[in-house]
Amino acid sequence: MKMQDLCEHLDVVQKKIGYWFDNEDLLLQAFTRSSYSSQYGGENNEVLEFLGDRVLDFYVVKIIADRFGFVKSQSDYYDEENDLDEYCIVAHKNEAAFTELKKQIVSNETLAKTIDKLGLFKYMYLGDTDLENPKFKDNLIKVKADLFEAILGAVAIDSDWNQDELQNVVEYMLQIDDFLEDVDTEEPRPSKFQLENAVTTLKELSEKGRCSIPEYDQSEEQVLMNDGSLMWECTCYIRSWAMKHTAYATSKKEAKRYAAYLVLCDFYGLPDEFAEEDNE
CATH class of the missing domain: 3.30.160.20 (Double Stranded RNA Binding Domain)
Known part of the structure; x- marks a missing residue:
């Protein structure tokens, strides 16, 4: 794949991720591998990737809770005399089921496919140690997943951890409804x-x-x-x-x-x- 200079495509990339940066240097950092920064100087995306990993976990869990969580008193089957106001996730799904769903959404494979779908990998800044390494292609899934998380980390810093902006970017980039549309929201009868x-x-x-x-x-x-x-x-x-x-x-x-x-x-x-x- 022919790499392209991100500086020349900032508007295109920001449109693809659904967020416009006040500090575009953060976006450039998110696309910079350590191989590039070691060779040419500047910051790389490793710290942003660390932050984005936490952002991703939090907002995927939050979205699941928003969509499928409820307090028992909201249930059609609530028994005021015998039930407590306990918080539940859609009753037919247990913790393990939603843990698996969350793992699928945040997996390296899913994140890498998202980067491919958005066509973002070609804008990464890669150093010679990556480009000349024959094993680099074997590690592309992880590299692309790290890029996804680094973008979230950059948005977190640029937006001053604005919750609405972060959740919007997670939902927009992942098209998360595609993962959740098959979840049966009907609460089973006790x-x-x-x-x-x-x-x-x-x-x-x-x-x-x-x-x-x-x-x-x-x-x-x-x-x-x-x-x-x-x-x-x-x-x-x-x-x-x-x-x-x-x-x-x-x-x-x-x-x-x-x-x-x-x-x-x-x-x-x-x-x-x-x-x-x-x-x-």
Whole structure:
């Protein structure tokens, strides 16, 4: 690749990274390898790379927390009497899953691909010890990743650690939405609100005095449905909540579960996960 003088392309580079420098010498330093500074003098990008590495980690974690974090009281499933206002990351993802996502985003491979996509490597200042080293090409991924981090370090110093500017550069350069678009943000329903546990949950709520004893009225024979099928019918009634729901299923046990589940959904304002299936 033919290298180009960054001084002649400062506007192009600043547009690519989404930030305009007050002190353009910092941008030049970010693109300067130690091999060049050792040969020609001046500063290299190693300190800026050290700073940018910390900036990158912080803002990737912050972006994940902003997108997928919540306090439990914001959850549809919040139980005011039993839950604490604990902070969570989207419940179906545990710490390990987000750790892996973060590692993918900040990996040398990802950063190097970003530098290639933005076409920034050709503006680096390289000394003869790099250019004449046959093994230098084997280390290009690390060199490009260091450049990415050095740019962030330069932005940090130039902006006086302006949080909005730093986060914007991280998001702009990485196109971070591409990494996050496949993360499922739907919070899984806690086990106590799931169909298979509905009867037990109502029983436990009544034992704690939070509702009256559930009353179930089950059909003695199967009921003929509009589509010609035969189903068992069950009605669940909670007097203290003034709530009654009737459900139909292929077994008495499932009909009872579904009726209890519908009452729970109604009382807690939760969607019936099976409504679409029933309507199809």
